[in-house]
Amino acid sequence: MSVLFILIGASLLLAIGFLIAFLQSVKSGQFDDDYTPSVRILFENDLKSSPAKTKK
Amino acid sequence: MTKAITNIQHCYHCGEDCKEEIHFNDKTFCCQGCKTVYEVLSENNLCNYYDLNNTPGTSLNREVHKTRFAYLDDELVKSKLIQFTDGKISTATFYIPQIHCSSCIYLLENLYRLKQGISRSNVNFMKREVHITFDNSILSLRQVVELLVSIGYEPNINLNDLERKEKSDHIRRYYLKIGIAFFAFGNIMLLSFPEYLGINALTESPFRRFFGYLNFVLALPVMFYCASEFFSSAYNALKQKTLNMDIPIVLGIIAMFARSTYEIFSQTGAGYFDTLGSLILLMLIGRLFQNKTYDALSFERDYKSYFPIAVTTVNNGIESSIPLTKVRVGDRLLLRNQELVPADSVLIKGKGNIDYSFVTGEATPLSKASGDVIYAGGKHIGAAIEVEVTKEVSHSYLTQLWNDAAFNKENADRQITSLATQVSKWFTPIVIGIATAAMLFWWNKDLHKALNAFTSVLIITCPCALALSSPFTLGNVLRRLSRNKVYLKNALVIEKMARINSIVFDKTGTLTNTKTASIDFHGEALTPYELQLVKSLTYHSSHPLSRKVYDLLKEVKLIDTTDFKEIEGKGIEGWVDENCVRIGSKKYLYGDNSGSSSPISDFRHASKIYIGINGNIKGFFLIKNEYRKGFGNLMTTLRNKFKLYVVSGDNDAEKNFLGQYISADNLIFHQQPADKLMFVKELVEQKHEQVMMVGDGLNDAGALKQANVGLAISDNVNNFSPACDGIIEASGFERMDQMLAYAKDGVKIIIASFGISLVYNLVGIYLAVQGTMSPIVAAIIMPLSSVTIISFTTLSSSLAAKRRGY
Numbered sequence: 001m002s003v004l005f006i007l008i009g010a011s012l013l014l015a016i017g018f019l020i021a022f023l024q025s026v027k028s029g030q031f032d033d034d035y036t037p038s039v040r041i042l043f044e045n046d047l048k049s050s051p052a053k054t055k056k
Numbered sequence: 057m058t059k060a061i062t063n064i065q066h067c068y069h070c071g072e073d074c075k076e077e078i079h080f081n082d083k084t085f086c087c088q089g090c091k092t093v094y095e096v097l098s099e100n101n102l103c104n105y106y107d108l109n110n111t112p113g114t115s116l117n118r119e120v121h122k123t124r125f126a127y128l129d130d131e132l133v134k135s136k137l138i139q140f141t142d143g144k145i146s147t148a149t150f151y152i153p154q155i156h157c158s159s160c161i162y163l164l165e166n167l168y169r170l171k172q173g174i175s176r177s178n179v180n181f182m183k184r185e186v187h188i189t190f191d192n193s194i195l196s197l198r199q200v201v202e203l204l205v206s207i208g209y210e211p212n213i214n215l216n217d218l219e220r221k222e223k224s225d226h227i228r229r230y231y232l233k234i235g236i237a238f239f240a241f242g243n244i245m246l247l248s249f250p251e252y253l254g255i256n257a258l259t260e261s262p263f264r265r266f267f268g269y270l271n272f273v274l275a276l277p278v279m280f281y282c283a284s285e286f287f288s289s290a291y292n293a294l295k296q297k298t299l300n301m302d303i304p305i306v307l308g309i310i311a312m313f314a315r316s317t318y319e320i321f322s323q324t325g326a327g328y329f330d331t332l333g334s335l336i337l338l339m340l341i342g343r344l345f346q347n348k349t350y351d352a353l354s355f356e357r358d359y360k361s362y363f364p365i366a367v368t369t370v371n372n373g374i375e376s377s378i379p380l381t382k383v384r385v386g387d388r389l390l391l392r393n394q395e396l397v398p399a400d401s402v403l404i405k406g407k408g409n410i411d412y413s414f415v416t417g418e419a420t421p422l423s424k425a426s427g428d429v430i431y432a433g434g435k436h437i438g439a440a441i442e443v444e445v446t447k448e449v450s451h452s453y454l455t456q457l458w459n460d461a462a463f464n465k466e467n468a469d470r471q472i473t474s475l476a477t478q479v480s481k482w483f484t485p486i487v488i489g490i491a492t493a494a495m496l497f498w499w500n501k502d503l504h505k506a507l508n509a510f511t512s513v514l515i516i517t518c519p520c521a522l523a524l525s526s527p528f529t530l531g532n533v534l535r536r537l538s539r540n541k542v543y544l545k546n547a548l549v550i551e552k553m554a555r556i557n558s559i560v561f562d563k564t565g566t567l568t569n570t571k572t573a574s575i576d577f578h579g580e581a582l583t584p585y586e587l588q589l590v591k592s593l594t595y596h597s598s599h600p601l602s603r604k605v606y607d608l609l610k611e612v613k614l615i616d617t618t619d620f621k622e623i624e625g626k627g628i629e630g631w632v633d634e635n636c637v638r639i640g641s642k643k644y645l646y647g648d649n650s651g652s653s654s655p656i657s658d659f660r661h662a663s664k665i666y667i668g669i670n671g672n673i674k675g676f677f678l679i680k681n682e683y684r685k686g687f688g689n690l691m692t693t694l695r696n697k698f699k700l701y702v703v704s705g706d707n708d709a710e711k712n713f714l715g716q717y718i719s720a721d722n723l724i725f726h727q728q729p730a731d732k733l734m735f736v737k738e739l740v741e742q743k744h745e746q747v748m749m750v751g752d753g754l755n756d757a758g759a760l761k762q763a764n765v766g767l768a769i770s771d772n773v774n775n776f777s778p779a780c781d782g783i784i785e786a787s788g789f790e791r792m793d794q795m796l797a798y799a800k801d802g803v804k805i806i807i808a809s810f811g812i813s814l815v816y817n818l819v820g821i822y823l824a825v826q827g828t829m830s831p832i833v834a835a836i837i838m839p840l841s842s843v844t845i846i847s848f849t850t851l852s853s854s855l856a857a858k859r860r861g862y
Contacts, residue, residue: 005266012243012270019239026231036181039158040165043104 069094070208071111093207100169105159112159114208124392125205126377127366128198128213133379137197137213145175147189148197150204150211155184164209171195171203186211213365230344237282237340240274241333247271251326252832268320268327275329279313283336285343301480301523304487308518309335315511328515328831334839335520338846342527346534346547355545355780359433359455359754363398370442380449387445391436399445400452403428406441410434423626433754457729457758474551475806476526480519487517494825502827509827515834516820521813521841525806529849533802536857541785542795549781552765553799555746559694560736560759562751563704563714566769569684569786575608579667579675586669587612589632593639596620597628601665602639605677627666638668645673686790691717693793699745703732705755733758740764750792754778794860801856808852809845816841 025031065074068083069090078085081098085091093113097105105112127133140147154160160179164186167177173194178187186209190200204211247267286309290302309332316327366377368390375390380398383389388404391397397410408424412434421437424430430443432452449455491513498506530547537544544550561567582590591609594602596617620630627640638645645666665677694700701722702714708725715723724735732751736759739745749756749763752770757778760766768780769789788795820837823829 001263004263008247008266008270015239015243019235022235023232026228026235029228031231032228033180033182036161036179039161039181042158043108043162043165 067111067113068106069111069113071113089208096170096207097163102163102166102169105163108159108162109157112157114154125198125201127379128201129196130366130377130379133365134197141192144192145189146192146197147187148200149185149187150201150213151183151185152204152209152211153184154209155179155181155186160209163207167203170207171199174200174203226347227344230340230347233282234337234340234344237278237333237337240278240282241330241337244271244274244330244333247274248326248330248835252835264326265323268323271327271329272317272320275313275316275332278333278336279309282340283309286336286339298477299481299484301476301483301519304480304484304517304519305339305523307484307487307514308520311511311514312518315515326831328834331515331831331834331838334835335518335842338839338842339520339523342524342531342846345531346527355783359458359757362396362433362754363449364396367395367398368392383445383449385445385448389443389445390440391443392440393436393438395436397430397432397434397436397443399432399449399455400447401430401432401443401445403430404442404444406439408436408441408443409438411437454729454754457733457754474526474548475803475810476522479522479810483519483522487513490517490821490825494827497825498827505827508829509825512824512827512829512834513821516824516829516837517817518838519813519817520838521816521845522810524842524845525809525813525849528846529802529805529809529853532850532853533798533857536853536862537795537798540791540862541788542782543784544782545780549765550799550802552746552781553748553796554803556698556748556765556796558699558701558739558745558747560701560703560739560747560749560763562732562749562753562756562759563702563710564706565752566750566756567683567687567702569682575604575677575679577675577677579673582667582674584612586674588615589635589637589669590639590667592617592632593620593628593630593637596630597622601679602628604679605639605665608677636670639665642666642676684786684789688717690790690792697793697796701735701739703727703735703759705729705732729755729758732756733762735759736762748796751778751780791861794862798856798860798862801860802853805849805852805856809849812848813841813845816844 065077065084066072067074067086067090069085072086074084074086078088078091080091080094083094085094090113094106097103128137138146138148152164155164161181164179165177167188168174173191174188175191176189179185180187186204188200195203201211201213247270250263250267286302286305289300290306293300293303312328312332316329316332319325319327363380366379367383368375369378369383370388370390383399389398389401403424403426405426408428408430409421410424410430411421412431422434429446431454432447432449433454447453450459491510494513495506495510498509526547530550533550534544534547544553587609591606591612592615594606594609595614597603615633618631620628622628623640623644627638627644629636629638629640631637642664645668665679667674667676691700695717699722700718701724702718703724704710705727706725708723711720711723711725727735732755736747736749739747740762747763748765748767749759750767750769751757751760752768756768760768760778760780765782766780767782767784768778769784769786771786784792784795816837820829820834823833
């Protein structure tokens with residue numbers, strides 16, 4: 001039964017991993033605007049493929 | 057001007073009727089501005105802009121003066137607008153109200169293809185904002201703004217922007233807290249399962265100890281991070297010596313945390329961490345639900361967000377741009393087409409044509425001659441004029457309203473207590489009383505049981521269900537209303553709205569619709585041919601009254617016009633098909649030129665347009681403001697339930713008409729903005745009425761602020777509206793009675809759900825005072841009560857919405 005310690009530890013680690021991913025996504029602003037991205041995805045590809053001259 | 061036009065083309069860029077057609081690339085444009093934008097876009101392969109939506113642009117039919125944005129070179133202004141800079145790469149965010157479709161997003165996100173130096177631009181559609189990253193060494197802030205202006209997206213830069221504090225993104229914080237609470241709650245629940253199911257193999261130590269310690273660790277961030285706002289809110293309430301709903305909540309969670317910690321470390325029980333986690337998670341969701349606000353709307357605007365940042369002064373013929381705050385009495389200002397009059401002034405040079413529509417709601421511009429006083433807030437239309445400032449910006453006719461006390465006392469005594477707070481005033485003492493009584497009862501018999509009973513009562517009465525009923529009901533009401541174009545500042549407004557017993561209306565622009573004025577002809581009837589003559593002449597004038605006549609005669613064909621002349625502020629004339637046609641004011645046609653001064657009380661005038669053909673005066677078009685759709689029905693319904701008033705800055709011409717609906721004593725005319733404020737103040741403070749003010753313009757701003765509920769009505773909610781508690785789109789006007797009834801429903805639902813949660817509390821207290829409540833009972837009864845409340849409030853408020861048609 002003591003394998004439970006390891007299993008629970010592993011499951012917690014996994015959950016913490018997802019939590020951190022979620023916190024990161026909130027912090028990076030993914031939840032700020034839930035409309036614009038839905039429009040942006042419909043634009044033709046020239047948006048991305050065109051040379052962004054000044055992009056660092 | 058002598059080209060025959062048979063059918064009107066629509067501009068390829070902005071979709072407006074073309075007055076002069078400009079052809080380019082087989083496309084038709086209404087003006088050079090629109091054509092230029094098209095040229096720029098087609099050169100840069102951005103014509104996708106036109107494929108995504110038809111005529112996505114906005115009309116550019118006005119010149120932008122070169123020095124207009126000179127103030128953006130000012131270091132102080134720059135430092136306030138630029139959010140981040142490392143000397144080379146800078147970022148700035150602009151509010152652009154014109155953003156309205158996917159084409160806008162497409163174009164604005166492709167700015168880097170238009171101009172070198174812009175590396176990234178990101179649109180937030182809901183906020184109508186564009187976030188631009190640019191290279192400072194290649195482009196200045198001014199050039200960025202000028203680029204935006206040149207493609208028809210003029211950012212709205214105003215004084216409020218400059219004074220803006222960094223907006224705390226509280227919504228983001230809610231997401232963080234909810235994420236952590238959800239994580240902790242889920243894991244605690246999982247680790248508590250053996251306890252629920254009584255699996256002996258797992259409830260024996262060392263597993264039990266291990267699970268307990270893990271739960272404790274998981275509960276720490278919930279207690280000290282996620283629940284922090286409940287603590288601070290309770291602390292603030294205690295500091296102000298009041299009781300709010302958060303105090304019993306905090307008592308409950310402290311009791312829960314302390315007892316659970318004790319049980320786990322003394323190994324006497326499993327604790328209540330699962331309940332703690334679910335409570336805090338649910339309450340956070342409730343708060344998020346209630347606090348979702350409308351990003352693109354602002355309810356705090358005052359004249360500062362309407363006025364420009366900088367104005368052009370003229371000193372010995374030298375033009376310079378100075379910040380508005382530095383304008384002093386005696387300064388000479390240059391006002392170009394479409395610029396605002398920032399302070400009360402006297403017209404020195406040029407013909408003024410001032411549009412006061414934002415101040416009064418009246419759409420017809422007033423003409424001013426040199427020497428006339430011009431009041432702040434008007435917009436000048438036409439060739440540039442020079443004015444001399446006679447009053448400081450903050451002491452002008454319009455802006456002095458904001459010096460009134462109503463704007464200073466920061467909601468302190470206007471803050472009415474919400475229902476939840478009222479309930480908690482007696483709830484908290486009773487809970488503490490019962491807990492203490494239970495403890496004292498057991499004190500001598502069994503000390504352990506006494507402490508158990510005390511904490512159990514605090515835990516079980518933790519009024520999470522009570523605390524959830526308001527957010528979920530009001531949050532739902534807010535969302536339902538917003539779907540019907542009624543945007544309220546916060547949930548408290550709904551509770552305030554439910555208590556209203558009198559309604560004060562502004563007239564012009566609120567009860568009447570300035571856009572669809574009714575227009576009809578008085579005099580000898582015009583023949584179809586004469587109508588053609590009239591339309592052909594008005595075709596060449598951009599005066600709003602000419603446009604109205606023109607729009608009226610939709611079906612009429614146009615004829616050539618020659619020798620067109622527009623006499624500023626008087627009328628127009630020209631030769632149409634060998635006929636001399638003159639259209640204009642009475643004075644203009646009858647040749648009476650005595651006295652053309654128009655004081656401020658005459659805002660609405662010139663509603664008669666006289667028509668003369670070959671020297672014969674045929675009669676006049678009478679333009680009357682039309683009352684909004686459903687006005688009669690609405691007034692008839694409302695007057696049975698509320699006291700109605702009309703406070704108007706206008707003359708009493710409409711007294712008889714309004715008298716049909718509202719008793720004559722409650723119709724007050726000739727009211728200045730400050731009078732309106734005083735009128736509402738008297739109702740609120742002397743007569744103790746709960747007043748809702750409905751207004752539209754800056755002149756109602758004082759009254760809106762003073763009233764218990766200030767509602768601004770607007771034809772387009774993204775346009776400017778004065779500070780208020782709610783913005784209602786004009787189309788929702790006729791359903792105002794339903795809106796008020798719905799607000800009342802909302803409050804009734806809250807009261808009903810208070811009843812339900814009290815029943816749960818009574819059952820809980822019955823178990824708790826015996827000192828034998830087990831954690832599993834708490835873990836069932838508390839989430840169960842919360843879920844009951846959430847489903848009850850959501851369902852019943854949706855049902856009520858259906859009944860009210862929202």
